[in-house]
Amino acid sequence: MASTMLSIASATPSASLSMHEKLKGKVKLGSTTNSTAGFIKTKSFGRVSMVAAVNVSRFEGVTMAPPDPILGVSEAFKADTDEKKLNLGVGAYRTEELQPYVLDVVKKAENLMLERGENKEYLPIEGLAAFNKVTAELLFGADNSVLKEQRVATVQGLSGTGSLRLAAALIERYFPGAKVLISSPTWGNHKNIFNDARVPWSEYRYYDPKTVGLDFEGMIADIKAAPGGSFILLHGCAHNPTGIDPTPEQWEKIADVIQEKNHIPFFDVAYQGFASGSLDNDASSVRLFATRGMELLVAQSYSKNLGLYAERIGAMNVVCSSSDLAARVKSQLKRLARPMYSNPPVHGARIVANVVGNPALFDEWKAEMEMMAGRIKNVRQKLFDSLSAKDKSGKDWSFILRQIGMFSFTGLNKAQSDNMTNKWHVYMTKDGRISLAGLSLAKCEYLADAIIDSYHNVS
Amino acid sequence: MSSGGHGSATDRRLNALFRHLSSSARMDPQQLNSIAASPTSANQNDSVFSHVVRAPEDPILGVTVAYNKDPSPLKLNLGVGAYRTEEGKPLVLNVVRKAEQQLVNDRSRVKEYLPIVGLAEFNKLSAKLILGADSPAIRENRVTTVQCLSGTGSLRVGAEFLARHYHQRTIYIPQPTWGNHPKVFTLAGLSVKSYRYYDPATRGLNFQGLLEDLGSAPAGAIVLLHACAHNPTGVDPTLQQWERIRQLMRSKGLLPFFDSAYQGFASGSLDSDAQSVRMFVADGGECFIAQSYAKNLGLYGERVGALSIVCKTADVAGRVESQVKLVIRPMYSNPPIHGASIVAAILRDRDLFNEWTFELKAMADRIISMRQKLFDALRARGTPGDWSHIIKQIGMFTFTGLNPQQVAFMTKDYHIYMTSDGRISMAGLSSKTVPHLADAIHAAVTLVS
Numbered sequence: 001m002a003s004t005m006l007s008i009a010s011a012t013p014s015a016s017l018s019m020h021e022k023l024k025g026k027v028k029l030g031s032t033t034n035s036t037a038g039f040i041k042t043k044s045f046g047r048v049s050m051v052a053a054v055n056v057s058r059f060e061g062v063t064m065a066p067p068d069p070i071l072g073v074s075e076a077f078k079a080d081t082d083e084k085k086l087n088l089g090v091g092a093y094r095t096e097e098l099q100p101y102v103l104d105v106v107k108k109a110e111n112l113m114l115e116r117g118e119n120k121e122y123l124p125i126e127g128l129a130a131f132n133k134v135t136a137e138l139l140f141g142a143d144n145s146v147l148k149e150q151r152v153a154t155v156q157g158l159s160g161t162g163s164l165r166l167a168a169a170l171i172e173r174y175f176p177g178a179k180v181l182i183s184s185p186t187w188g189n190h191k192n193i194f195n196d197a198r199v200p201w202s203e204y205r206y207y208d209p210k211t212v213g214l215d216f217e218g219m220i221a222d223i224k225a226a227p228g229g230s231f232i233l234l235h236g237c238a239h240n241p242t243g244i245d246p247t248p249e250q251w252e253k254i255a256d257v258i259q260e261k262n263h264i265p266f267f268d269v270a271y272q273g274f275a276s277g278s279l280d281n282d283a284s285s286v287r288l289f290a291t292r293g294m295e296l297l298v299a300q301s302y303s304k305n306l307g308l309y310a311e312r313i314g315a316m317n318v319v320c321s322s323s324d325l326a327a328r329v330k331s332q333l334k335r336l337a338r339p340m341y342s343n344p345p346v347h348g349a350r351i352v353a354n355v356v357g358n359p360a361l362f363d364e365w366k367a368e369m370e371m372m373a374g375r376i377k378n379v380r381q382k383l384f385d386s387l388s389a390k391d392k393s394g395k396d397w398s399f400i401l402r403q404i405g406m407f408s409f410t411g412l413n414k415a416q417s418d419n420m421t422n423k424w425h426v427y428m429t430k431d432g433r434i435s436l437a438g439l440s441l442a443k444c445e446y447l448a449d450a451i452i453d454s455y456h457n458v459s
Numbered sequence: 460m461s462s463g464g465h466g467s468a469t470d471r472r473l474n475a476l477f478r479h480l481s482s483s484a485r486m487d488p489q490q491l492n493s494i495a496a497s498p499t500s501a502n503q504n505d506s507v508f509s510h511v512v513r514a515p516e517d518p519i520l521g522v523t524v525a526y527n528k529d530p531s532p533l534k535l536n537l538g539v540g541a542y543r544t545e546e547g548k549p550l551v552l553n554v555v556r557k558a559e560q561q562l563v564n565d566r567s568r569v570k571e572y573l574p575i576v577g578l579a580e581f582n583k584l585s586a587k588l589i590l591g592a593d594s595p596a597i598r599e600n601r602v603t604t605v606q607c608l609s610g611t612g613s614l615r616v617g618a619e620f621l622a623r624h625y626h627q628r629t630i631y632i633p634q635p636t637w638g639n640h641p642k643v644f645t646l647a648g649l650s651v652k653s654y655r656y657y658d659p660a661t662r663g664l665n666f667q668g669l670l671e672d673l674g675s676a677p678a679g680a681i682v683l684l685h686a687c688a689h690n691p692t693g694v695d696p697t698l699q700q701w702e703r704i705r706q707l708m709r710s711k712g713l714l715p716f717f718d719s720a721y722q723g724f725a726s727g728s729l730d731s732d733a734q735s736v737r738m739f740v741a742d743g744g745e746c747f748i749a750q751s752y753a754k755n756l757g758l759y760g761e762r763v764g765a766l767s768i769v770c771k772t773a774d775v776a777g778r779v780e781s782q783v784k785l786v787i788r789p790m791y792s793n794p795p796i797h798g799a800s801i802v803a804a805i806l807r808d809r810d811l812f813n814e815w816t817f818e819l820k821a822m823a824d825r826i827i828s829m830r831q832k833l834f835d836a837l838r839a840r841g842t843p844g845d846w847s848h849i850i851k852q853i854g855m856f857t858f859t860g861l862n863p864q865q866v867a868f869m870t871k872d873y874h875i876y877m878t879s880d881g882r883i884s885m886a887g888l889s890s891k892t893v894p895h896l897a898d899a900i901h902a903a904v905t906l907v908s
Contacts, residue, residue, distance in 0.1 A: 057771035062624050065781035100569040114563055119549040122759045158791035165790055192789035309572045310796035321506040331514040338517055339642035341608035346760035347797035
C-alpha cells in the first residue's frame with residue numbers, strides 16, 4: 001500500500017511543490033489526501049494542497065519538554081559511569097548498602113494476599129473500603145471525633161500526587177477563583193498540580209536562608225494577607241524540601257491565623273511515621289487542626305512510610321462540619337476521579353489494609369519504620385560530625401540536625417548544586433535539597449568534602 | 460458578638476440567625492447576645508462545603524451499587540462489563556496467577572518508582588500486541604507507548620495532550636458510546652461532538668450516517684473509534700466498511716483515536732481484533748491508541764493500560780513523549796507497577812502467552828454461547844420482535860433495544876440490573892440465569908412500552 005502511494009507522489013511535480021510549501025511552515029495543518037484507489041486527489045484549501053504519502057506530522061510543532069527536575073535526576077545518575085557517584089535526588093529510602101528496601105511486612109502482606117487468591121474486580125470509584133477506613137484512622141486516630149461523627153470524606157487516590165490532584169480539581173470546580181497558598185520553597189510538583197488543575201496559587205514565606213530555619217513571621221504575615229477563604233497548603237511533617245517543621249506552639253499560631261481568616265487548611269502528609277519514627281507524633285499537626293473543629297483537606301501517601309512507591313497508594317481526606325456534607329463531598333470527589341482513571345488500583349490498597357488492619361503486622365511495621373527513621377537520624381549525625389570536623393570556616397552546620405525527615409536543605413544554590421554533580425558526581429536537585437535516605441554512613445565523609453568545596457569555592 | 464476569630468461570612472450567618480430568633484421569639488436580649496459560633500458545632504451553614512450537592516451515582520458503576528443493595532436471590536448483575544464464569548463468579552486467569560506467583564517469588568523485585576512513562580518492557584510489548592510484532596511503525600521508532608491507568612487513563616492522558624498541542628480541539632464520538640467517554644474528553648479540555656453510529660431500526664450500523672457525519676467534520680478533527688466490540692452496541696463495521704472509513708478519514712486529515720478495550724475478547728483472536736487499528740497504521744498515518752488489559756487479562760482492578768501515539772517520524776515521537784510526561788507528572792507522577800508487571804511477564808513468555816490465548820478464547824466462546832442461548836430462549840418464548848441482533852453483535856455487550864421504562868421494569872420486578880440505555884453485559888450471564896433474563900425481557904416487551 002505504501003509503495004503505491006510513493007510512486008504516485010513522485011509522478012506529480014505539482015504535488016511535491018505543494019509539499020515544499022507546507023514544509024516552509026505556511027500552514028499548521030492542511031488536509032491530506034490519501035487514496036489507494038490508484039489516483040491522487042488534491043484538495044486545495046486556499047493555501048496548500050497536500051499529498052499524503054510524504055506529509056508532515058500534525059505534531060511537528062511540538063517541542064521537546066525538559067526532563068522533570070526531580071525524577072530527571074535519577075535518570076542522569078543512571079547515565080553516570082563514575083564509581084564515586086551518589087544519588088541524593090529523589091526521596092526514596094535506601095539501606096546502608098544503598099539498596100532499595102521492600103519492607104518485610106509488605107512481603108508478608110503480599111504473600112497473604114496471594115494465598116487468599118483474591119479477585120481483581122474493579123474497586124469502587126472511591127477505592128477499597130477497608131483501606132479508606134484504616135487510612136483515616138491512621139491519620140486522625142481511631143477515636144477521633146471526626147471519625148466517630150463520620151465527618152470525613154476519604155477517597156483512595158494515586159499516592160500523594162493523585163490525591164492532591166483530586167483535591168485541586170475539587171477546588172477548581174467548587175471554589176472558583178480561590179487561591180492555594182504554597183510554601184516558598186515547596187515540593188517542585190505542587191505548582192504543576194495546581195497549574196494543570198487551573199487553580200491559582202501564590203507563595204507564603206517559609207524558608208529563611210539566613211537562619212536556615214523557618215521564617216515564621218513572614219509565614220504568618222503572608223497567610224494573614226491572603227484573601228479570606230484561601231487554601232493553605234501545609235506539610236504535615238518533614239517539610240519537603242527543607243526538612244524544617246514548625247514547633248507545636250507555632251502550629252497553634254498558624255491554626256489561629258487560618259481560623260481568623262476563614263482559610264482552609266490543606267495538608268500534604270507524605271511522611272507520617274517517617275519523620276520522627278512515630279506515626280502519632282507525625283500526625284499531631286493535622287490532629288491539632290481537626291480538634292479545633294476546622295474543616296480541612298489532607299492528602300496522604302504510603303510511598304515512603306510503607307515503601308510502596310510504585311504501587312501509587314494514598315488518600316484524600318476532607319473533614320467537613322457534618323456527616324451529610326462529607327457524603328456530598330465524597331460523591332463529588334468520585335465524579336472527578338471517574339473521568340481521570342475510573343477507579344484506583346487495588347494492589348497497594350490491599351497491602352496497606354492488610355498491614356494496618358492486622359495488629360501483628362502493624363506492630364512490625366512500626367518497628368521497621370522506626371528503623372528507617374533511625375537510620376536517617378544516624379546519617380544526619382554522621383554528616384554533621386563530618387562537616388564540623390572538616391570545615392575550618394566555623395560555619396554552623398547544626399541545621400542538619402535540626403531538620404527532620406528524608407531531606408536536608410543544604411543552602412547550596414544552583415551553581416553550587418551543579419558543582420556537586422559535575423565535580424563530585426553527587427546528584428541532587430538544583431534547589432540544594434539532598435535526600436538523606438540515599439546516603440550511607442560510609443559516604444558521609446565524601447559528601448562532606450563535596451559540600452564544603454561547593455559551598456566555599458563556588459558562588 | 461463572638462469570641463476568638465470568626466470571619467465575616469460566619470458573622471453574616473450569625474446575624475441572620477440572630478435576626479430570626481429575635482423577631483420570632485420573646486428571647487431575653489442577654490441570651491441572644493451570648494450566642495456565639497462554637498468551633499465544634501456541626502452547623503452546616505458554617506461549612507465551606509455547604510454549596511456542594513450530592514452527585515448522583517455513576518450511571519454504569521452505580522448499577523453495581525444498586526445491585527449490591529438488593530437482597531433478592533434472583534438478582535442478576537448485567538451492568539458493568541466484568542467477565543463472570545458459568546458459575547457467576549469473577550475470574551482471575553490462570554496465567555495471571557502464575558505470573559503473580561513469579562513476581563512474589565522473585566526476591567530481586569523492588570517497589571521503586573517507575574519512570575513517568577511506566578514500565579519500559581510493558582510498553583514495548585503492548586505496542587507489539589496491538590500493532591503486530593512486525594509493524595513498520597515500531598521498527599521505525601515512530602511509536603511512543605506510555606503506560607497509563609487502564610483505558611480510562613490512556614484516553615484522558617491522550618486527550619489532555621491533544622487539548623494542549625493539537626490545533627483541532629474537537630473530538631467526534633460515536634452515538635452512542637461508553638458513558639464515560641464524553642466526560643473524559645470534556646474534562647481534558649476537548650469539545651465533544653458526535654457522529655451517527657447505531658441504527659435503532661436495524662439494530663446495526665448506520666454506515667451512511669457515519670460517513671456523512673465524518674465527511675462534514677472539519678479537517679483535522681479527532682475521531683474516536685472503538686477498535687472492536689463497540690461499547691455499548693456490540694455493532695462493529697465490517698473490514699470493508701473500516702477501509703472506507705479509513706479512506707475518508709485520511710482524505711480529511713481526521714485524527715483517529717482508537718479505544719481498544721477488548722482485543723482478543725471480541726472474536727477470541729488477538730490479531731483479528733486488532734485489524735482495524737493495524738489497517739490505519741499500515742497506511743503510514745498517525746493515530747492514537749488507548750489499550751486496556753482490564754477485560755482481556757481480567758486485570759480490572761489493577762488499572763493497566765497503555766497509550767500509544769503513532770507519529771510520522773521518530774523525532775516527533777520523542778518530542779511527543781516528552782510532552783505526554785508533562786501531562787502525567789501533575790496527575791499522578793508515575794503509574795502503578797503491579798498490573799504492568801503481570802502483563803509483561805505474560806507477554807514476554809511464550810508459554811504463558813499461548814496459555815493466555817486459550818483462556819481468552821474460552822472467555823470469548825462462553826460469551827458467544829450465551830448470546831446463542833439468550834436468542835434461543837427468546838424465540839422459544841415467542842417474544843415479539845427480531846432478536847437476531849443478539850447473535851450478530853459482538854463482544855461483551857448486547858444493545859437490547861429496550862427503553863429506560865422497560866429497563867426500570869426489569870429491575871423492579873425481575874431484579875435485573877443493567878444500564879438504562881438497554882445495554883446488558885453478556886459476560887454476566889450463565890446457562891442457569893438465561894431463562895430468568897429471557898422471562899424478564901419477554902415481560903418487559905409485552906407489558907411495558
